[in-house]
């Protein structure tokens with residue numbers, strides 16, 4: 580009997596160690612892929628900036644086109660800043676938010692401020708943005724929860740049509756808080772609904788670029804929701820719109 584236990588112990592230790600090294604290899608592969616993607620994503624706008632600046636420097640741009648070139652340089656550099664901010668946010672999440680403390684956060688109040696900071700963007704896109712719901716307090720990181728609501732609402736605006744709408748709701752239940760962001764925009768094809776949460780994945784790269792996307796917004800949402808043990812549910816129909824629901828448990832422990 581003792582021998583049997585000994586063999587069983589060794590076997591399970593070996594399996595556990597093989598699984599650990601498999602997970603390490605997978606994490607390493609993902610890190611390498613991420614670094615390659617980051618380099619590529621940063622290189623593209625940098626090359627444009629350098630190209631436009633070179634033309635300006637060499638006096639190759641007509642006087643009347645100078646303004647337009649300056650605008651391109653500005654928008655490409657803005658794009659790089661957004662990208663670097665998103666990357667920093669992700670690495671902060673990867674590090675486990677050790678520098679921050681969990682506290683009681685009212686998700687509804689977080690939504691009020693995220694929605695109000697997106698009002699101009701919604702107006703420019705001719706999309707209505709409205710918030711309903713009630714106070715609902717969960718234990719977590721205010722800054723991250725705010726990023727979740729902001730990114731989801733911003734996507735609802737960016738991937739919408741003129742005259743479209745984005746509806747945000749926070750509902751309170753005894754044991755959970757539920758955030759729902761619904762839009763009647765362009766929707767996501769069924770076969771890509773899983774993939775949109777991957778880092779740098781975009782359904783339509785040129786549309787995402789046009790509207791100032793980095794391909795990192797939903798991966799930040801996924802990561803930040805996981806830190807709060809939140810459960811994400813996505814329903815989307817192309818041409819009809821998208822609804823993303825995140826259910827956050829209220830209890831403090833894991």
Ligand code: ADP
Pocket residue numbers: 730734735737738762764765766767775776780781782783787788791792793794795796797798820821
């Ligand atoms: P991005 O910065 O490109 O917006 P995200 O990670 O936020 O990156 O989203 C990934 C991709 O998922 C987007 O490029 C877009 O194609 C698609 N997507 C995200 N949200 C929506 C939405 N509400 N409606 C339609 N498509 C969306």
